[in-house]
Amino acid sequence: MTRAPSGGTEAPPGRTARRAGWDGRCQAAGHRSRRGGLSTGGDEVSTSDSDDAGLRSFLADPAHLTLDLRTATARCVKALGLRHAVVYLVDLQQRHLVPQTAVAPSVPVDGSPAGWAYRTQSLRVEESGTGGGITAWFPLLDGAERLGVLALCETALTASSLTRGRALASLLAMVITSKRLYEDSFVRRTRTERMTLPAEMLRALLPPRTIGNGNVVSTAVLEPAYEIGGDAFDHALTETTLHVAVLDAMGHDLASGLTTTVSLAACRNARRTGADLPELVRSVDEALSSWLPDKFCTSVIAQLDLVTGVLRWANCGHPAPILIRDQRLVIDAMERDADPPMGMPSLLSPHARRTHEISLEPGDRVLMYTDGVVEARTREAKLLGLERFADYVIRATAGGELAPESLRRLIHSILAMQEGRLRDDATLLMFEWRPPS
Missing domain, CATH: 3.30.450.40 (GAF domain)
Structure with a gap:
């Protein structure tokens, strides 16, 4: 023993x-x-x-x-x-x-x-x-x-x-x-299966699963691990800001992977030249319109001020992020009307993109995800849906665990419900603001 x-x-x-x-x-x-x-x-x-x-x-x-x-x-x-x-x-x-x-x-x-x-x-x-x-x-x-x-x-x-x-x-x-x-x-x-070409291409571009410093931790998972095509995540830190993004390109083939690759590269290029959030999103729109005019990509791109806790984000045709405070879901806290997806659709829209803002409290967790998560089906062949998904989130984060472990347990719960196989790519990214007291 x-x-x-x-x-x-x-x-x-x-x-x-x-x-x-x-x-x-x-x-x-x-x-x-x-x-x-x-x-x-x-x-x-x-x-x-x-x-x-x-x-x-x-x-x-x-x-x-x-x-x-x-x-x-x-x-x-x-x-x-x-x-x-x-x-x-x-x-x-x-x-x-x-x-x-x-x-x-x-x-x-x-x-x-x-x-x-x-x-x-x-x-x-x-x-x-x-x-x-x-x-x-x-x-x-x-x-x-x-x-x-x-x-x-x-x-x-x-x-x-x-x-x-x-x-x-x-x-x-x-x-x-x-x-x-x-x-x-x-x-x-550290691989247990053979990886497809689109998944190999995107995996080579993804950052580490978890990043963080004394003020914040950001962690992400992506499934199916060996067959992803259009989903991706990104996160990075500067001295003052956490930059995060979750992307979901149209389709599930190599072309969708190329769409996500261009979007990630454009996002990082603008971010590393000091672009503000609206300019950053515009850079992705222009890159996709120039190089892949018949493709588009939904996304939530956000920037968190590590000192003040002010979170700014743009929603480009994507599911709204979820705010978890005191181990409870804050209903509709980040629900906003979404703008068109990134790419040519946005340039054809008569309306300018919008930037939203919310002030976080210490200990708040924000969860961003792709629609493959809520479109997963239960064992009774019913869609998981946002309500059931929110329940999974609360149960996974209610144990006082570290954010990376909460997210690991959450994606494994969803996979178990699907008997290990998802119908669509599913990406989860969660960050927790925890400034020194």
Whole structure:
């Protein structure tokens, strides 16, 4: 039986958690015992400064920049005076944690100590079910983005080894973020299906699932993960503003993917030149009209002032965003008459585009989505509809979870209702304004 310390997670500072043996996952990964700086045989041994010197030497050597992840992990573990560690990355749909640096089975995100560390972004400690060793699960984070977890396997844990484990997790997260941009091995190991060409094209353009700073966090999911055609999301931060967008192009083929690609590029190009919201939307209209005059794209594009909480948005033929305050849906808070979709339809309209504005309160969450979400069907073959969808949102966000975890649970609930297959692309983007008190 596995067991965690009371409080579920972390060994208290200054107290040594003593066990005699190894975690089964570490044995499967071929761990060999080594002394130096950790408790052995139940006696605590202090870690010498030479371990820090080893890490400094490793980082100062330019050769480490070209090491593969497995070798880099092993050398960092040795330099820090630790025993053994395994990197797990989450799959595309956030259902499994897949080992990257050892031969070991995948671990489910739901119902496992490793998954608990991933879901809560917190340390989790467990005893081995075979042999009595200790495994500490550290979340791997790239800023606000959840990459996976790090399993640190020890016979005993001390405050020092936990601190070094956190340092190792931070260092490896940076290594992974850098290498996965050009090493396809990360992509292959975290996919469970073959991806279609339109989906491959759009996935290459999407930002990280989650971004954030001390004032805000924005997170998004997109399904079906391997067959998307016209849906996309975008979010980015400046010193003062969160920029977000959800897009849905006409059709479900490569042409719709091209429409979304042009829209995303035009949106980013205008944003990066300092364009205000009306000018930004106009840039997308003109780009689609020039390059794809027979195509159009619906969208909600928004800008949140991180200091004041003022949210400005434009609705281009898209479902209205949902405002969640105090874990309750604020009915019609952001319901406005929509303007025409982006592209040629807007240029033919006699009316200028409108910009809407609302003041958020600390802790407010705003959910943006595409119509594929509310057009999903229940098991009784009925449309999900906005009312049922709102109920799903409230239940998914009512547990006090972090925004990325709430959104992960929400999309999985919708997929389960659809028996894992959606009739249309479904994109969800949720951001939470949480300024310092």
